[in-house]
Amino acid sequence: MAFDTSRAAEQPMSVLIIGTGFSGLGMAVRLRQAGIEDFALLERAQSVGGTWRDNRYPGCACDVQSHLYSFSFDQNPDWSRMFAQQPEIERYLQGVAERYDLLRHVRFGTDVRSAHYDEAAALWRVRSADGREFAGRVLVSGMGALSNPALPKIAGLDRFQGKLFHSAQWDHDYDLAGKRVAVIGTGASAIQFVPQIVPKVAHLDLYQRTPPWIMPKPDRPISAFERKLFRRLPFTQTLMRAGLYAFLETRVLGFVVNPKIMALVQRQAQKHMQRQVPDAALRAKLTPNYRIGCKRVLISNDYYPALMQPQVDVITDEVREIREHAVVSGDGRGREVDAIILGTGFTVQDPIPRGAIFGRGGRDLWDTWKDHGVEAYLGASVHGFPNFFMLMGPNTGLGHTSQVYMIESQIAYVMDAIRQMRAQGLRAVEVRADVQQRFNARVQGNVNTAVWNSGGCKSWYLDARGRNTTIWPGFTFMFRRRTRHFQLQDYLVERAAAASAATPANA
Incomplete structure (x- = not known):
């Protein structure tokens, strides 16, 4: 698909973020804290909140304790219950957007239909359903898996x-x-x-x-005394969160x-x-x-x-x-x-639909996954897709604790990538195929013996091949250790001053 760059609604930005759930908002906060202001959040709805905006059924609530289901940098002392309900979580996310002045960066009503990597310009060009076009050096997908309903194939x-x-x-x-x-x-x-x-x-x-x-x-109500204590002595809430x-x-x-x-x-x-x-x-x-x-x-x-x-x-x-x-x-x-x-769940195995993301050579992201299934390096990077990062990507889901911990770990990884790109004048970074392959071989080896694969059931954790592409098979602190620093040697890099093809960072 050809893009008419003269029709682009805005000048190219440093970062384009798709979605305004926990992933998108968390990424935006860290960008602002790093002094990066030329970014945009592309949101298809008219308000922020992602999954917690879309799911409004009676009784909707989180199944992780409230004090852990929030950003580490913006803990909420006023949760009303140990397990927060949907309206309260949505208000929390709206509050994050307001407290960190993110709304001016949000392009509401932007239903992203496709994103193409322009190799000549080293830019991601994104088109929305209404024909608007956006361009950015780095594209971050914060498209959650629990927003697109899975409709059953039932006759009639x-x-x-x-x-x-x-x-x-x-x-x-x-x-x-x-x-x-x-x-x-x-x-x-x-x-x-x-x-x-x-x-x-x-x-x-x-x-x-x-x-x-x-x-x-x-579950239980959180008392007024406890909320007062958390407000006056924030370290008490931090201790509860750690526990x-x-x-x-x-x-x-x-x-x-x-x-x-x-x-x-x-x-x-x-x-x-x-x-x-x-x-x-x-x-x-x-x-x-x-x-x-x-x-x-x-x-x-x-x-x-x-x-x-x-x-x-x-x-x-x-x-x-x-x-x-x-x-x-x-x-x-x-x-x-x-x-x-x-009540048939969501399209977890199709986190990014076919026809949405196109990398080098115009290749559809789904075509890279058709042989081996959905996979990425650290759930974030895919070979053939420079300067593209996913938050909550393949094998970053959890069955035991707060997903927000994983999201913040990946955000730190992407932020370090952006810092290094700026500091070293890198035009593009692309995970090496061998690095991605070795990482996923280890992940699949670990997950094959875990209860999700060996427990004798079929679940949305598994794809049609029976391959677990959803869950991180280990401690979350181990994932955080892996994502603490962006290891440039794991990537092919293209330097701003060079017109040659991408080369390994340590070449």
């Missing part, structure tokens, strides 16, 4: 005549009171919104393909080091279910047949009690088809409903 879904929506696109104008509702999916979103809607509906059919393991949720981090990090022992340890956790989950589900037949439906941790471990105190209500049916037969006013299960039975809510 488009024929349904009732109300149909995904949990990430909740229709708050539709009144569920007295309605017959079908919920398809029992993942992290469903276990939060199902208890909220059960008291309202006349009847709810819950279609469960694979039951999740659920642990008790240690939470250390506690959650021990979970790696069961997830990665020795998955047999998960048997102890599984017994706790079984006791939780036995306490809350006295009905043996229902308990049998809700008991997973895989090791806990293989799929995302969920936390809830009200999901099981909601399923015990007389107006709820848990259906374990697969959904065969959708008719105009009914859902047909695998046994051929059709159940009439007024509304269908899809």
Whole structure:
């Protein structure tokens, strides 16, 4: 695709950032703190917040403790609960944008459709849906994986005549009171919104393909005294944050080091279910047949009690088809409903869609992944895509602690790359193919024996090949150590004064 640079809305910038969730805002804050002001945040919506702006379903909340689910440089002493709910997290992110004067850098309503690397100019040229064009030396993707809904491929879904929506696109104008509702999916979103809607509906059919393991949720209000203490003595909150981090990090022992340890956790989950589900037949439906941790471990105190209500049916037969006013299960039975809510998750395995990012030679990013699957070096860099960095890229997801820790680690890595590019007059940096290959071979070797791969389940952590492209298989402090410094010898570099092809940094 040819770009008419004369039509570009703005002069080339140092950095273009896609998205304004935790990744995009965190990157912008660090740029400003480094004295870099010529950057833009490209945001498709009309407000900041990313995942926590888009997901507004009833009961939406974080499953990591509030004090750890925030930036280290902007801790919030006023969290109202140990596990913050969506409106509070969205307000926090909006506050970050305001406190650090980021809004003037945001280009709202910019739905990025494609980004092409211009080799001659060593610039990324980005086009939005409305035809605007932007150019930047460095392109940073802060496109999160939990914003684009995954729609199930069910025959007749488009024929349904009732109300149909995904949990990430909740229709708050539709009144569920007295309605017959079908919920398809029992993942992290469903276990939060199902208890909220059960008291309202006349009847709810819950279609469960694979039951999740659920642990008790240690949630409680944070007292006014505690909030006052955190405000007056900030180090007390820092200590709490450090304690939470250390506690959650021990979970790696069961997830990665020795998955047999998960048997102890599984017994706790079984006791939780036995306490809350006295009905043996229902308990049998809700008991997973895989090791806990293989799929995302969920936390809830009200999901099981909601399923015990007389107006709820848990259906374990697969959904065969959708008719105009009914859902047909695998046994051929059709159940009439007024509304269908899809709790079917997100396109985690397609974090960046085909046709979006084009590197050297105009090659689509997806074409580089078609043979070996989604991969990157440190979840950030891909060979063939100079000056392009991903935040929350492949194998940086977590199953045990706060994703914000990983995001800040990657931001530090990208910032060091930018500093070195400026200090040494580098026009472009591109991760070496052999470095990327060795790194991912080690990652896959570690993850293959972890519970996510060996626990006997299929999950969104795995791609169609059964390859885990999502989870970081180790302690997060080890990832931070790897990303503390941008190692130039891992990259091909193109110096500003040279017109020759890229060469290894230590050549």
